[in-house]
Amino acid sequence: MIGSEMTLLLAVLIIIGILLYNPTKDLGIPAAFIFIGVGLFLGNGDSSFEVYDNPELTDFISQTALVLIIFVGGLHTKVLDIKKVIKEGILVSNIGVLVTSLALGVFVSFVTPLSLLEGFLLGSIVSSTDAAAVFGVLEAKKMKLKYASDKVLEFESATNDPMAMILTLIFVGILKTPDAPIDYLGSLQFFFQQIFIGGGLAFTLFHMIKFLFKKFHFQEEGLIPILLFSVLIVFLKLNEYLGGNALIGAYILGVLLNTLDYQNKDNSLHFFNSFSWLAQSIMFLILGLQIFPKHLMEVLPIAILPTLFLFFVARPLGVFTSYLPIKEPLNKKIFISWSGLKGATPIVFALIPVLSEVNNADMIFYIVSFMVFVSLIIHPFSMEYLAKKIDLLEDEN
Secondary structure, eight states: OOHHHHHHHHHHHHHHHHHHHHHHGGGTOOHHHHHHHHIIIIISOSTTOOOOOOHHHHHHHHHHHHHHHHHHHHHTOOHHHHHHHHHHHHHIIIIIHHHHHHHHHHHHHHHSSOOHHHHHHHHHHHOSOOHHHHHHHHHHHTOOBGGGHHHHHHHHHHHSHHHHHHHHHHHHHHHHSTTSOOOHHHHHHHHHHHHHHHHHHHHHHHHHHHHHHHHOOOSSTTHHHHHHHHHHHHHHHHHHHHTOOHHHHHHHHHHHHHTOOOTTHHHHHHHHHHHHHHHHHHHHHHHHHHOOHHHHHHHHHHHHHHHHHIIIIIHHHHHHHHTTTSOOOHHHHHHHHHOOOOOHHHHHHHHHHHHTTOTTHHHHHHHHHHHHHHHHHHHHHHHHHHHHHTTOBOOOO
């Protein structure tokens, strides 16, 4: 498909997605469900009609959009909110992701044609939660939870993508060279390299921006968000060259920038909000276009048990293991265990083994897609009900 036709298709589907999402927002339906569904059923609704199939372009657009979305999430994150939940948030977003990945991987190797390592890859891909979906449900339902449970969920969902991505890359690397011995030390080194380079680069660029804001008065305030956006692009290219993790670096950069007072800050945030919605819309739609219903139906028989295991065993096991070093109420841990909303991120990560031509990558991609759709259907409508049942909602008085 040529560029002009693709642009027109995306524009039309975005319009349809917005018109469908706007009246359903109050129900807590995540935007990912609406826009991916529009791409899936309107773009590729007929199994014999494939309007778009370009995993390379889909991966590039989606990875770039994810960085922007997480950066904007950081811009709206207050450091004081993070300080309250940073300990448990870090535990759940790292230990929780690791335990969930391994537990699901073992189970998958028994109930599907996938090997143990392929199961670990699938578990890594689908272990993180979706920040946009979590924020959207909490906002739409106006849920205020006891023990800062909502803040833990928000912080976890914003910071667990790097761990999931790093594990995904590690297992893809192992599966691409099946005859070579597993380099555990190299994998550990890769993990810390991703975190420290991504985070270190974010701190460096932050101090440069801080210096600029102190020394310069901008005559045209509309240029400030353009400046920040350009800095984000510089961060992406430098990070790619140095080998850091773009997701964690973008989040840290956004959080740090939120601590600054600068000209036209509110308008800059509005600019990035709109840009984030554009990135989400395009990413969700193009992911929907990349998924074909006929292939999704083919994996249905082998995807059901792993999906149930993820929601009812692997995710709770990961959360409860994360809380072993600290003491928190049982109802809080139950709610966080259940509220592991999946969104576009796992589908984006599932493209990595497809592009790397790992064995059974297509099967993994469609199992992950099925898990995401099930999560987007059941979690938004059950979270408030569960919070009421286990007495976790704050009194409105």
